[in-house]
Amino acid sequence: MNDHELAARLAQLAGERLVELRERAGPELDPKSLGDAADQAAHELLVGELARHRPQDPVLSEHGVAGPAREPGGRVWIVDPLDGTREYSEAGRTDWAVHVALAQEHRIVAAAVALPARGEVLGTGEPPARPSPHAGAARIAVSRSRPPEFVADVAAALDAQLVPMGSAGAKITAVVLGEVDAYLHAGGQYEWDSAAPVGVANAAGLHTGRLDGGELSYDQPDPWLPDLLVCRPELTDRLRAALPAEGGRR
Numbered sequence: 001m002n003d004h005e006l007a008a009r010l011a012q013l014a015g016e017r018l019v020e021l022r023e024r025a026g027p028e029l030d031p032k033s034l035g036d037a038a039d040q041a042a043h044e045l046l047v048g049e050l051a052r053h054r055p056q057d058p059v060l061s062e063h064g065v066a067g068p069a070r071e072p073g074g075r076v077w078i079v080d081p082l083d084g085t086r087e088y089s090e091a092g093r094t095d096w097a098v099h100v101a102l103a104q105e106h107r108i109v110a111a112a113v114a115l116p117a118r119g120e121v122l123g124t125g126e127p128p129a130r131p132s133p134h135a136g137a138a139r140i141a142v143s144r145s146r147p148p149e150f151v152a153d154v155a156a157a158l159d160a161q162l163v164p165m166g167s168a169g170a171k172i173t174a175v176v177l178g179e180v181d182a183y184l185h186a187g188g189q190y191e192w193d194s195a196a197p198v199g200v201a202n203a204a205g206l207h208t209g210r211l212d213g214g215e216l217s218y219d220q221p222d223p224w225l226p227d228l229l230v231c232r233p234e235l236t237d238r239l240r241a242a243l244p245a246e247g248g249r250r
């Protein structure tokens with residue numbers, strides 16, 4: 001299996017595990033305990049499989065670094081076993097995801113995102129086609145639990161519609177699949193929240209970057225990423241022109 005195939009296979013496997021755990025969970029399990037237990041199980045699966053298939057590579061996640069020590073600019077897998085933990089624990093929701101990415105030289109070089117409740121895995125091995133242009137008002141995906149205040153002004157400036165969703169992976173893959181046209185985030189996230197979906201979005205020919213136009217750089221000593229824009233390339237300039245100055249982005 002090459003790195004692209006491995007990313008897709010592991011995202012698929014962890015996704016199946018999460019679906020199984022959600023189906024098996026009894027009503028006595030509160031949503032927080034279900035999310036935590038599922039996140040832990042999917043994390044163990046990913047770390048175990050990566051140790052088996054790529055023992056020379058470190059693995060970065062919210063649980064820390066597993067495997068060998070990181071080398072600056074070296075290969076590192078950046079995984080989020082369950083992105084959208086809150087949504088996972090709400091029956092019937094499909095906006096949660098598994099992220100598996102490989103970074104090298106601070107760029108994502110292979111990645112896969114599983115959307116297990118939809119039975120889909122998107123990856124860089126067979127990159128999704130760039131979505132065809134959308135007629136009508138632009139649709140901007142935002143966090144359903146903590147949408148940045150300024151996004152409403154951006155939407156008004158573009159006459160766009162806001163689409164609240166959970167999970168960074170679900171929002172970015174919604175852009176890849178042409179279900180929305182952009183995803184804007186501010187207020188911070190960690191590298192594992194966006195690494196894999198950004199890798200898939202890049203492979204599909206979409207724009208990905210910081211709100212100030214800078215590149216997204218992964219495998220940094222501090223995994224905090226302050227903000228993020230993923231969109232159809234033709235919307236980039238209009239969206240960035242509608243953003244408030246950095247100090248006003250709350």
Ligand SMILES: Nc1ncnc2c1ncn2[C@@H]1O[C@H](COP(=O)(O)O)[C@@H](OP(=O)(O)O)[C@H]1O
Binds near residue numbers: 145
């Ligand atoms: N301000 C913030 N600080 C830290 N993490 C954030 C954040 N905003 C969003 N995230 C993380 O990004 C993911 C998507 O969030 P949202 O649904 O709000 O867009 C979630 O990951 P997890 O579900 O893995 O915890 C969430 O915890």
